[in-house]
Amino acid sequence: MPFAVRTFLVRILLIKVKRVFFTNWNVPLEERKGGYSEGTGGVWICFKFLWENGLTWKDGRTESFDRLRGFVGDNFPCPKKGEITSTHSNFSLGFGKSENAKCAATLKMGWNAKTYPDPDLENSLEGSLEQITRDFLNFVNRFNTIPQGDFKKMDVSKKYPLNQILYGPPGTGKTYRTINKTLEILGFANDQEITAKLQELKKPIPKDERTRAKVLFDYYKQEGQISFITFHQSYGYEEFVEGIKPSMDSKKTGEVTYSVQEGVFKQVCNRAWKNYGRVQMQNKQGTREISWEDYLDHLICDFNTFMQRMIDKKQEFFFDSDNKVVVRSFGLEASLLVDLENNLSLALDEWVKMVKGNYSDFKNGANLKEAEHAKYYFMLYRKIWEFEQSWYCPKTYVLIIDEINRGNISKIFGELITLIEPDKRAGNSEALGVVLPYSQEFFNVPKNLYIIGTMNTADRSIALLDTALRRRFTFEEVMPEPESLKDRHIKDKDEDTGIDLSRLLKAMNKRIEFLLDREHTIGHAYFSELETLKDLQDCFKNKIIPLLQEYFYDDYAKIKAVLNDNGMLVSETMQDASEEDEDLRDTSLKNSLKNLVDPNKKIYRITNDKCDEWEVNCFKKIYNDKAWDKNRKEK
Template identity: 40%
Template sequence: MNQILYGPPGTGKTYQTIDHALQILDPAFASANESDREALKARFDDLTSAGRIRFVTFHQSFSYEDFVEGLRAEVRADGSINYVVADGVLKSFCRALEDGPKIETGTKFASGYVVTRSTDEILWLEKPNGSSLPLPWAIIDELKSLVDEGTITLADVREKTVFSRVEDSRLEKYIVNGYNNVLPHILEAIQSKTAAGPHRPGVLIIDEINRGNVSKIFGELITLVEHSKRAGASEALSAVLPYSKQPFSLPSGLHIIGTMNTADRSLATVDIALRRRFVFVEVEPDSRSLEGVEIAGVDVSKLLDVMNARIEALLDRDHRLGHAYFIELTADDDVRQLKQVFATQIIPLLQEYFFDDWQRIRLVLNDHRKAATSDRFIIEQEGSAAELFGDGNLEVPTARSWRVNPEAFDRPSAYQSIIG
């Protein structure tokens, strides 16, 4: 399933992607450890290391070339520049899912080499003499591609004749020829694994998906996101990619989870092509997670509810405050911790939301009904036309000027009176 978790900032959308990913990849573990966050995060990290989960953040500069494929410049040994087609985040992840676990840890080859660890970039082997050998996956994958295409054979790798058949490649001669006793075994193991079964399920997490230009980033692959168009489906489709000129399809086991900050862009403005292909799950501020937290006589859960009700009335529900801003607070804290949250996060966020419309910010904070000026977070700047422009300009119309009142942040009554 493709899904997008959407809601105001601070509601825990990225936090929840861990739960959603585990419910897809290891539902039994997720269910058994539902309340053990540390165990869930550890399992998430394990699956990420195993290549089953990949995380990427969209932004305004993120492109099709970053996500699918594009040209990359490489400097050769002689200093010349060569342009090669390089896979982006999506394509490389799909390739990894297609290949499955390329080689299991503990695999022992006839030549005496043993696989000790595998990362996205390096396959680590233990040599017969006990020392470690890091082999770049880029070289192994390049050799596999050449073998699959029929350009070379495994015999060429064994007999050190690869470079008589391939002149222009990214291969390192000293590695290919230096480890010709183990590379053919590795390639055979990968081929056997690839042919053994279907694609592994995997989760691609796209944080802040609405901050990028989704239509440009996905390009022609937006059509293939639908499960009915995936490889192996009844209506499976593939697209010929513009740089490699090779057909490409999305594996059936690929799940995409996106997060969307509604304060950046309303759900109503989301590309219709994206809306058709994703299930949208709203993540709302959860004041219940703050129940029992009372600081200096301030019920933090109620404080959040009251401010959000006012923001929704003055602006909309997409700009409410998330509970994550307050989640680190405990009943043992004092007004200093509350001050830190309001001074560095809440007030600046309200200024951004209301474009420095101080009157409406005052309404959210209930400043207009506070009897004591020292309890008001936003106060009017003192001054007169005479002071600014001289006695001859008393009739000059001047705008009302406001400023943040530092004194209010240290007063428990300032927070208590937000609730009313």
């Protein structure tokens, strides 16, 4: 395309956007949209000419190492004559944002740029001028429909405690909440941010909000940033930190050998430490505390190890976005790449030397030096860049400990109970470390590791929580939420029964509080999935009544009071038993037990073993004294 045509295209775009607010590189958005302060984060509309070696993703998304030829703004750097040559392969148009842009507007913009493929540069780009202009105006209109308030900077400075415990009665959703708590700590405070991240990861977007959160949670769990364990009475230091464990050498002699193996806590600490160390190294390189050469040596070594592990696990690792160039072997000396499209096997000899000579230029957008197989080396540089962006950026790690109070804390944490304190974490002025007893390694806890525990306050099978643990954790109470059941309707034969689960749960819990305490109330989760009358009957028979039996030590008079004498439990005396049971009519229980048992003592039983006779009014009676069971009255 002639230079004049390209310049005309640039001028057309600039004329079209005079009425739109945009921001330049490193110019706070508050100057354009207002309210966005502190830092250089911003949102803009940009367009780019990309070099032929600046490959793009399938969706047209471009990366920062592509050669930027322009972005819309007051100081648009119009390409000079001679700068735009036939080496430009396509044109990209779309929204742009800085890495630290945190505002609601970023959640309403699609970040997939539109590209205009250019197999024949002289014709196609010129022929696309009108389409590019229309697309650009569409971007402008979308930009202008976003309310000005959405450009105000989000509060991303919220502090989360490094150690916290969610505690409350059973069924209140403590474990359920750990997923959302974890995602908040990782930087996803709402569903919009979760959805945006799933889009960025190119994962299917489930329709249900909870499912979307679980998908993202599982992704970070697979990536090693989240670990989940459950404490129990047999859990110990060897499983949590490290211990000597047996293993069988089945390949050779079949002998049993013993080795020191890491526990869950040490493993997640090591992952957090590696990330923390890489970030510190990158920061030191930025401040010239270490040389670029030393930094690059560590980067290459980490990348090589990562690639080798992928290949050892028999996982396909593609160098390109079209999945046509795959790595078959990888090493510091040479690598074997296979171009599936061209049926070509290629050995990249001395790739380390090439990376050390060209990677800095690649990151800065300079022209790459001529090299044999430059196309494949460019793919390699891009993969290293992606690896650097992922592995050398600050990451947060979360360890979830379910039922934390069921374990012997002193036995499990050992000497590490001190190290998890926030001010004792590595990097702080009061940081401490210990030498582990088995491996004899020096160990301390990084400050990018968060611990979330859950605790059931109604569990009477354990001792009181360790005082040392209480002092090092913050506690958040999770109580029953009857209001969450207001929209849940119980049906019988496709008709609404009118049973108000919210009032039912609230009434039972209030009685439990007076008879016992608030720590033994019943959680809403017991009722959250119920749909039919049969579901509700089974829930009371198999969950609620057994739970109440445990709470009140089989004191059925109190259980009957909690149920408001709704007919699920009935009492009888010795006289009643003799009269009502035909098999006992020929004997007098009262006379035979007169010196051993109070003649007025009552025993209780569940009225219906199959619970299918508990009608609608039987449940309504729990929260409404005027409700009555028709079947019971007739009998």
